[in-house]
Amino acid sequence: MNEATVLTEWARLLMRSLADAGISDVVLSPGSRSTPYLIAALRESRFRCHDAIDERAAAFFALGQARWTSRPSLVLCTSGTAAAHYYPAIVEASLARVPLVVVTADRPFELQDCAASQTIDQTKMYGHYVRLFLETGMPDSAPEALHALQRMAAQSVFAAHWPDPGPVHLNVRARKPLEPQAPRTESERELARALRSMRPAPAVSVPRVRPEAAAIGAAVQQCREARAGLLVCGPLPIDASGARAALLDLAEATQFPLLAEVTSQLRLMNADAARAPALCDAFDRVLASKPFREAHAPDLIVQIGGTPTSGAWERYSSAHRRTPRIVLAEHGWTDASNAASTMLFGAIAETAAAMADGLRGTPPAASGAWTKDFVDASREAWIAVDAEIREEVLGPLTERGAVRTVLERLRPGSVLMLANSLPIRHVESLARTGMADVAVACQRGANGIDGQMAGALGTAMASNRPTTLLVGDIGFLHDLNSLMLAMRATVPVVLVVLNNGGGRIFERLPIATEAHVHGVTPEELAHVTTPHALEFGQAARMFGLAYRCVESARDLDDALSKAYAHPACTVIECRTPRPRKDGS
Structure with missing residues (x-):
């Protein structure tokens, strides 16, 4: 043959x-x-x-x-x-x-x-x-x-x-x-x-894993007895919006403060936000306060989903490593702190719903004062953030001003993809619950900067929903080839590039903040911060994409309005302050 x-x-x-x-x-x-x-x-x-x-x-x-x-x-x-x-x-x-x-x-x-x-x-x-x-x-x-x-x-x-x-x-x-x-x-x-x-390939069904009833019962008893418990929700899959109701029910049943990251799908929502009785959505800023951390020691931590991004939470969590900790995990051992006392594996929505059901009918022991402190501190943190941003949006465009403007202009029901490095951190510090109602995508598996535009475009074309990507200039440069994929977009895809002239997140590292201590010269530091003077208009035009360069919040607002009305891909370059020529 x-x-x-x-x-x-x-x-x-x-x-x-x-x-x-x-x-x-x-x-x-x-x-x-x-x-x-x-x-x-x-x-x-x-x-x-x-x-x-x-x-x-x-x-x-x-x-x-x-x-x-x-x-x-x-x-x-x-x-x-x-x-x-x-x-x-x-x-x-x-x-x-x-x-x-x-x-x-x-x-x-x-x-x-x-x-x-x-x-x-x-x-x-x-x-x-x-x-x-x-x-x-x-x-x-x-x-x-x-x-x-x-x-x-x-x-x-x-x-x-x-x-x-x-x-x-x-x-x-x-x-x-x-x-x-x-x-x-x-x-x-x-x-x-x-x-x-020939008959079709074998049909297979995917099993679902559920925690044992005894394990749920033990977790419920711990929640029932805790007076200073915390619910901490890290990154969850983009399709985990279906778990919202169960997680909010659990927060209501425990009366614990709910510390929810943007990537948990519990922050950028509208309809369900009022159901969260003790939402602490500014917890990164709240826990950055040393006096608050020292005055608020938990007696139980319930971690939901992936490892939280927040640096303040990491420090707070490390200080309370001996505190009993229940981790709800869909798959894998999501305990980067090595502090879990109980791992509950299975569909998070089902696990949370089972725990909430077990707590119903029994008054929680959680202290009202404990919970109120977190809620009040979060409210005060947002007042401070609003005051800071109010000043920033009036002058030349800053990274935080650009991010806040994007958050306020997101289309309901759309997708927001957050690139790693500074964009996701800025959003975490600026996104208040109810500011938008979107699904949040991210690549937090390995936390790399590669393929972020390609990933956003794949999600946009699969969802057929308007999609916004917040990406840094280095991430944009790293994935330029993906602009060819952007040519095929048939829904509004908005690539918002925060161009600050280099990898500015590295300026937060000790090698930069303490350069004089370590004897690092500006020339040497430039190999870390990778300063550049590139603009991205020609790259967008090479692939026939709509392009706009903005240097004020007002111009960004106008560019976003036009981009969301354009059923194709638009690159919006946000020019923000650059490093000086000495690399600092």
Whole structure:
């Protein structure tokens, strides 16, 4: 039987089986060795195919899609270093527990380890960051091999979901000729008919993990007895808005202060905000006060979701390491403080609802004065923040002034993606509950700055909702290739770039704040803060994107209004104060 025809049918069966297993979005990057699989993907009617020249951007784009849909997207590339470009997104998907299926085309076995062009060892190349690695072997027409291929497709999608969501790597090989071949002989036509009549890939259901009733009961008893308890909610998935009601019920049942980060999906909301009886949404600023920290020692901490971003919380938490701590985790061991006394694994909405139900009917022991102190301190903190920002928005544009303006102009029901480094920290310090009603996306798995525009664009196109990304200038430069993906946006996508002329977050490090102590010169410090004088208008125009440079809050407000009325991508460059020429 013609080997090229077997390859064509093999690739078609793989893509059909991946569609059977639930894949609907495929992100393709160009290359030769992946040709049969790429053509098969394009011809699978259930797939939506997206092109991305840069594999790194492709993988982050797929990650952004999966972050919204909670279903794995598929990324497909050719052999060699193309597959290596997926690595940063695979690390992020693994640590953020976002499902992803990675298909890398590979050369035949006879070309391994003999200096063949574009050939590297792709076996388990992503190490422990993938939940499963499968090698399909060479295309084969034997029934056993075909059924195994179907099983591997279903197994890949299942492993991306359970027991621990994340990336899966499927390595597929191909020998030339790579172009699609129609069946020519009767045996080849028989193979094609047999494949078309094969039953779909195995159907699988994803189990749900729930904490044991006894563990819930013990946690409820601890909450019932605590007089100075705290609920602390760190990053939660973008689809965790469904957990809002359960988490607010838990706050109401315990009467504990609720310290909710922006990325918890509990801050930038409107309809449910009034239901939070003890919301302390300025807790980063509140806990930055040494007198407040020293006067308020908790007797129980309930941490929900991922590790909080707040530096003030980290210091406060470390000071109370011996305090009993219950951690509610959907997946993974989310206890960066190494202080948990109880880990409750399972769907957070269900765990919180079960705890709230267990507390109903019994008056909580929580001290009203304890809770009132947190609420009052948060209210006073916002008064101070408002006074500071009022001054900033009247003069030349500052980073905080730009962020506050963006927060006040977000469209209800839209998506806000927060880049790492300074943008997420600024939002944390400025976003008061009820200021907007949006879903908040972030890449807090590995907390890197790569792929942030690609991730935002993937989420925008998957959600079909207006999407705003707050990103720094270094993050923007790091992901310039993703502007090609931005050309395809059909909803308002607003890339707000805080251009302060370099990596200004590094100015907060001791090497900068105490440069004179460490003997670091301005010239040496520049290698850390990476100052630059670049402007981004030409980059936007190169890709045909709308662009606006603003230097005042009023101009930014006008630019945002126009961008949200434009069903495509707009780059808004916010020019804020730059470092001096000496690098300081």
